[in-house]
Amino acid sequence: MTALNINGKEHHFESAADTPLLWVLRDVLNLKGSKYGCGMGQCGACTVHVDGRPVRSCITPVGSIGAAAITTIEGVGATPTGSKVQQAWLDLDVMQCGYCQAGQIMSATALLEKHPKPTDKDIDAGMRDNICRCATYVRIRAAIKRAAGLPETDSREA
Amino acid sequence: MRPLLHDSAEVNVSRRTFLTVGAAAGGGLLLSFSLPGFRLGTAEAGEAAGAPILNAFVRIAPDGIVTIAAKNPEIGQGVKTSLPMLIAEELDVDWKDVRTEQALLDEEAYGRQSAGGSTAIPGNYLSLRRVGAAGRQMLVAAAAANWGVPAAALTTASGVVSHKASGRSAKYGELAAKAATLASPDLATVALKDPKDFKIIGKPIGGVDSPLIVRGEPVFGIDADVPGMRYAVFEKCPVNGGKVLGANLEAIRALPGVRHAFLVKSPEGGRGMGLKDGVAIVADSWWQASKALEKLEVKWDEGVVDDQSSDYFARTAAALADKAPAKVARQDGDVEQAFADAARVVEAQYEYPFLCHATLEPQNCTAQVKDGKVEIWAPSQTPGSGQKMVASMLGVPATAVTIHLMRCGGGFGRRLANDYMVEAAWIAREAGEPVKLLWNRRQDTRHDAYRPAGFHFFKGAVDKEGRLTGLRNHFVSLGGWAGAGEFPAGRVPNLHYGTTSLPLRASTGALRAPGSNESAFVYQCFLDEMAHAAGKDPIAFQLELLSTPVEPAEDAGRRRFGMSADRMRGVLELVAENSGWNMRSRLPKGTGMGVGCYFSHGGYFAEVMQVTVAAGGALKVNKVWVAGDVGSQIVNPSGAINQVQGAVIDGISQAFAQITFDRGRVQQSNFHDFHMLRIDQAPPVEVHFRTTDFPPSGLGEPALPPAVPALCNAIFAATGKRIRRLPIEWTLKV
Ligand code: FES
Numbered sequence: 001m002t003a004l005n006i007n008g009k010e011h012h013f014e015s016a017a018d019t020p021l022l023w024v025l026r027d028v029l030n031l032k033g034s035k036y037g038c039g040m041g042q043c044g045a046c047t048v049h050v051d052g053r054p055v056r057s058c059i060t061p062v063g064s065i066g067a068a069a070i071t072t073i074e075g076v077g078a079t080p081t082g083s084k085v086q087q088a089w090l091d092l093d094v095m096q097c098g099y100c101q102a103g104q105i106m107s108a109t110a111l112l113e114k115h116p117k118p119t120d121k122d123i124d125a126g127m128r129d130n131i132c133r134c135a136t137y138v139r140i141r142a143a144i145k146r147a148a149g150l151p152e153t154d155s156r157e158a
Numbered sequence: 159m160r161p162l163l164h165d166s167a168e169v170n171v172s173r174r175t176f177l178t179v180g181a182a183a184g185g186g187l188l189l190s191f192s193l194p195g196f197r198l199g200t201a202e203a204g205e206a207a208g209a210p211i212l213n214a215f216v217r218i219a220p221d222g223i224v225t226i227a228a229k230n231p232e233i234g235q236g237v238k239t240s241l242p243m244l245i246a247e248e249l250d251v252d253w254k255d256v257r258t259e260q261a262l263l264d265e266e267a268y269g270r271q272s273a274g275g276s277t278a279i280p281g282n283y284l285s286l287r288r289v290g291a292a293g294r295q296m297l298v299a300a301a302a303a304n305w306g307v308p309a310a311a312l313t314t315a316s317g318v319v320s321h322k323a324s325g326r327s328a329k330y331g332e333l334a335a336k337a338a339t340l341a342s343p344d345l346a347t348v349a350l351k352d353p354k355d356f357k358i359i360g361k362p363i364g365g366v367d368s369p370l371i372v373r374g375e376p377v378f379g380i381d382a383d384v385p386g387m388r389y390a391v392f393e394k395c396p397v398n399g400g401k402v403l404g405a406n407l408e409a410i411r412a413l414p415g416v417r418h419a420f421l422v423k424s425p426e427g428g429r430g431m432g433l434k435d436g437v438a439i440v441a442d443s444w445w446q447a448s449k450a451l452e453k454l455e456v457k458w459d460e461g462v463v464d465d466q467s468s469d470y471f472a473r474t475a476a477a478l479a480d481k482a483p484a485k486v487a488r489q490d491g492d493v494e495q496a497f498a499d500a501a502r503v504v505e506a507q508y509e510y511p512f513l514c515h516a517t518l519e520p521q522n523c524t525a526q527v528k529d530g531k532v533e534i535w536a537p538s539q540t541p542g543s544g545q546k547m548v549a550s551m552l553g554v555p556a557t558a559v560t561i562h563l564m565r566c567g568g569g570f571g572r573r574l575a576n577d578y579m580v581e582a583a584w585i586a587r588e589a590g591e592p593v594k595l596l597w598n599r600r601q602d603t604r605h606d607a608y609r610p611a612g613f614h615f616f617k618g619a620v621d622k623e624g625r626l627t628g629l630r631n632h633f634v635s636l637g638g639w640a641g642a643g644e645f646p647a648g649r650v651p652n653l654h655y656g657t658t659s660l661p662l663r664a665s666t667g668a669l670r671a672p673g674s675n676e677s678a679f680v681y682q683c684f685l686d687e688m689a690h691a692a693g694k695d696p697i698a699f700q701l702e703l704l705s706t707p708v709e710p711a712e713d714a715g716r717r718r719f720g721m722s723a724d725r726m727r728g729v730l731e732l733v734a735e736n737s738g739w740n741m742r743s744r745l746p747k748g749t750g751m752g753v754g755c756y757f758s759h760g761g762y763f764a765e766v767m768q769v770t771v772a773a774g775g776a777l778k779v780n781k782v783w784v785a786g787d788v789g790s791q792i793v794n795p796s797g798a799i800n801q802v803q804g805a806v807i808d809g810i811s812q813a814f815a816q817i818t819f820d821r822g823r824v825q826q827s828n829f830h831d832f833h834m835l836r837i838d839q840a841p842p843v844e845v846h847f848r849t850t851d852f853p854p855s856g857l858g859e860p861a862l863p864p865a866v867p868a869l870c871n872a873i874f875a876a877t878g879k880r881i882r883r884l885p886i887e888w889t890l891k892v
């Protein structure tokens with residue numbers, strides 16, 4: 001039996017210790033919001049928080065987590081920053097296909113927890129590991145600024 | 159060669175819309191109608207028999223809530239929002255009172271299939287507005303009958319009918335039951351709003367599924383869940399069309415969680431995008447199936463692969479450079495004479511690689527085969543053709559195959575093929591259990607219908623006045639297709655376009671703006687070279703070409719497919735103005751601006767990029783300006799700008815990516831070697847639309863093609879170095 005603390009709730013399940021957290025979330029615990037994109041830490045679609053840090057759940061064995069607190073896209077709205085980010089995503093109509101956006105929202109929330117008023121450089125560094133195949137990057141950048149209460153202009157403009 | 163898959167191939171556009179009216183379950187008004195352009199599979203048969211399949215509906219409930227359901231797959235292009243907007247506008251209700259319903263929740267009478275494509279807006283702009291207007295007309299008629307006043311004395315707004323003279327008013331919900339008893343109006347004669355009175359069309363409206371997605375609710379194909387389902391992986395021959403000879407199945411079956419392991423031999427030979435040979439592993443979890451896959455040893459018969467490597471393709475193409483093409487696509491005047499008489503002649507070789515689609519959601523499908531019935535949950539752009547393919551492979555009638563449309567985590571043309579659908583159905587039948595088949599990223603990268611690769615050998619001539627007098631292009635194609643009418647054909651007196659195709663084992667297919675995305679790169683870059691040879695500003699040079707009368711004369715009736723020079727001039731002039739094109743000489747050393755323009759899918763786009771190449775060769779795209787013309791009305795400006803910005807950044811991304819082959823095997827496998835643009839590499843994109851008096855056209859594709867040449871021409875302006883070969887390196891050797 002493995003036990004994990006996810007979104008403030010204790011979950012018990014059977015699984016080999018080397019199973020990546022992503023597959024336990026999706027296929028054992030029926031938390032399907034975290035997405036599979038690459039399975040090797042390249043795309044960020046599977047991003048969750050472990051003790052507040054953004055982590056690629058596709059390469060994180062369940063056996064390595066222990067008692068740390070996991071937050072997923074299903075639970076992030078319960079945090080003030082997470083819910084602000086979700087609202088900004090809706091206000092600016094960020095999504096196209098939407099498949100990457102759970103991971104984007106998780107990375108953006110972790111970024112804002114660390115840098116409540118991020119610069120464009122902070123956004124670059126915090127969001128670089130999340131691919132959006134539909135390339136909604138212009139709105140992702142603006143939505144992070146909106147959630148932070150900053151003007152939405154792109155300071156990188158020449 | 160024609161594309162194996164084309165974005166419009168599945169859309170059998172019919173201009174007729176059928177409407178029936180009745181009472182909705184639970185009271186209220188139900189308008190059922192057929193959606194032109196979305197009639198597939200059994201629906202066509204039904205129509206031929208004189209019984210149109212009504213594949214969409216609008217329900218007005220007693221509480222005034224309007225529910226609109228349509229069967230079109232959502233792949234990220236926003237049709238699930240923009241098509242209902244058309245109905246709601248003419249019905250004259252508030253968007254907040256509109257709900258959209260998933261097609262898969264509706265199983266009874268409305269047919270099961272639909273498909274998307276860049277034809278959604280042009281194909282439905284008028285017909286869906288008419289459906290909404292018909293509903294409004296019936297609600298007005300119901301009020302007129304109730305109050306004994308003429309319908310003409312009544313007005314509507316926000317879901318309320320009012321009679322100004324008597325001060326009476328009634329909500330749609332109160333009138334719906336009465337309206338349901340009236341005869342339905344003739345769709346051809348219903349009155350439509352004047353566009354200046356629009357309250358929903360032309361306003362930015364957020365995606366209807368977005369609130370679900372930000373909470374992580376399961377809406378995508380990969381999220382499908384069927385009781386008792388197991389998880390499948392399917393390994394195919396690394397060389398397209400190779401045969402499976404055997405595998406260590408006994409050893410695989412002994413691994414933890416594995417339920418089944420078996421060979422799949424394709425009854426149809428395994429070329430194209432149908433069922434192919436391979437090995438299926440079915441396990442209790444996808445992770446266990448994936449672990450077993452690592453231990454799988456397969457013996458393949460790959461067939462002949464000696465002539466299937468990227469370096470072989472390049473050598474063979476180079477040897478053809480000076481040879482006559484196998485096929486002449488177009489010939490005007492005497493191009494050799496033009497070269498002989500020219501003031502300047504320019505020769506250049508352009509090439510671009512294969513690309514995969516890399517939808518972020520890998521191909522997947524959930525299938526169940528029980529009692530001769532097949533049930534499928536799939537993210538697909540063309541479920542109608544998937545249904546036929548599954549039926550013929552499994553030897554069941556198409557009516558025995560039910561397809562649930564799941565939201566697609568990206569399409570880009572990949573999900574026009576339904577190979578994953580037929581695989582899942584086959585594996586589920588063999589396993590005797592419902593299965594969810596999910597490809598891993600390596601498989602997704604290596605088993606695609608690739609964007610074709612190509613080589614173009616150009617020669618151009620300008621005279622003393624700097625006019626383009628001759629143009630030759632020998633296109634050596636790997637699975638691609640050539641347009642005989644590629645701009646500036648017809649505007650150059652002496653022209654020769656020819657094609658030679660090389661044999662290719664891999665499948666090729668449509669990638670966002672198929673044909674256009676590669677043609678725009680080579681033609682717009684070579685025209686930029688000719689402009690410089692002529693000593694002219696590249697925009698002025700293209701405007702001049704566009705002002706040249708075209709031979710044969712443009713057929714006005716075919717405007718949607720033929721290019722209008724006026725509209726192209728319009729976007730070029732607009733982008734020049736917005737980008738400060740005429741001030742570009744003031745840019746610092748190492749910074750330059752480039753332009754590209756292109757007409758595709760009914761849309762006109764011109765784009766200017768500004769790039770800086772630092773001393774060490776590091777490349778940065780500073781900003782992009784876009785001017786577009788998609789006709790008289792942008793239905794949803796929020797979605798429209800998102801599509802355009804995404805298409806432009808997607809275009810930049812394409813210019814840095816490649817798929818290569820070694821003896822028939824794809825060499826890339828994941829995002830570490832097939833690169834996608836990241837947020838720090840994505841520039842700001844400023845979008846302007848030019849409104850013109852033409853029917854609205856789609857936006858999923860046409861903004862992409864000009865991005866690639868604008869980027870390459872900007873690099874030339876910044877460095878003096880021509881980019882004639884894709885992919886570009888982020889660090890340029892200058
Ligand atoms: S699926 Fe985990 S980083 Fe891509």
Ligand code: FES
Pocket residue numbers: 095096097098099100101131132133134135136234518567568
């Ligand atoms: S919205 Fe489609 S991948 Fe980001």
